[in-house]
Amino acid sequence: MTGVAGSADWYLAPMLSAERQLDAAVDGAAEEIRRAEEVIADLESSEEAVTEDEIAQFRDYVTGPGRTPAWDAVAARVASGEITWRAVVEGELALDEGVRTAYETSARITSEEQLTSTDRPQRAESEVGAVHSRAGWEDDDDYFSDLTPFDDSQY
Structure with a gap:
């Protein structure tokens, strides 16, 4: 059977x-x-922890040569005790609107010399106020599938 x-x-x-x-x-x-x-x-x-010196170097940069109004707002929040520079540097606040905006307003740092320079970095004209738009994409899946991590050319 x-x-x-x-x-x-x-x-x-x-x-x-x-x-x-x-x-x-x-x-x-x-x-x-x-x-x-x-x-x-x-x-x-x-993973190596971020040192106090690295945090101080970052803080000095964003409150000095890399200063923007958005970083001023972050610095004010740090001064009030709401957040810490360590949390900002280590990425704990990556989803925080104010911190994210501050990072987006910063010129790209490509070398350690830029961090220690007293010259204010210049942003390329195409970077100023640029927003990467999803307009024209059928849905989020199409938009995100075309993004390549670490590919700065699309920004």
Whole structure:
């Protein structure tokens, strides 16, 4: 009675083979997940903390040569105790509207010399007031799928 409901014959060779292949694939995926978790844990534990000197250098830059009205607002919040420079530098406030706006108003820093320079950095004309628009995209998936991380040419 092969192939008849209720019969176990249909389950034999092809199904047992498929079941073994699926089990092997699941085991392989589980092992890859375990390895990825180990790599992530290693990376997280090896991250160097931002030093007080680096925070002071950043603060001195955004309140000095890199000063903008948006950074003045952030500095006022730090002075009031609402936030800290460490939280700003370490990215804890990346979703904060005021901090994000301040970063967006800053000229791009491409070298350590720019941080220590007393000259005010100039933004390219195309950067001033530029907003990367999603207009013309059918939906957010299309818009974000075309963005490449670390590709500054689109800003």
